[in-house]
Amino acid sequence: MDDQSKRKRPTYSEEFKRDAVRLVVEEGYSIKAASQAVGVCEASLRGWHAKLVPPPEPCGEEATVAELRDELKRVRRQLKRAELEREILKKATAYFAKEST
Structure with a gap:
């Protein structure tokens, strides 16, 4: 060992x-x-x-421009990650569907 x-x-x-x-x-x-x-x-x-x-709470009606920019950056990162995860799942689904036939 x-x-x-x-x-x-x-x-x-x-x-x-x-x-x-x-x-x-x-x-x-x-x-x-x-x-x-x-x-x-x-x-x-x-x-x-x-x-x-x-996770931070969404900005409200009285949010400053800086707070809105920060939230936009955070939401864009979340969206990018979700899109990447979706693509991975689509590829995995196609792979396993091909394997099972």
Whole structure:
């Protein structure tokens, strides 16, 4: 057995995860800077952030131009991701339909 198979992935408490995410949300750290500060990989912190931070509420009637721009950017990213996921599903469906015939 080699050294890599003996290693276990570290586990982190929910409190640790919340504190790491708080650096990004409340303290203004970038994901990269926060992950370096707490000693975890960026992918882990991104996952915790996605699970622990609720999506922002839509802008209301009294929103500023800056708030509307931010919301537009967020919605465009969501749309792009949804379109990509849809394309992947269409290709997978076609692949499996071809395989079953």
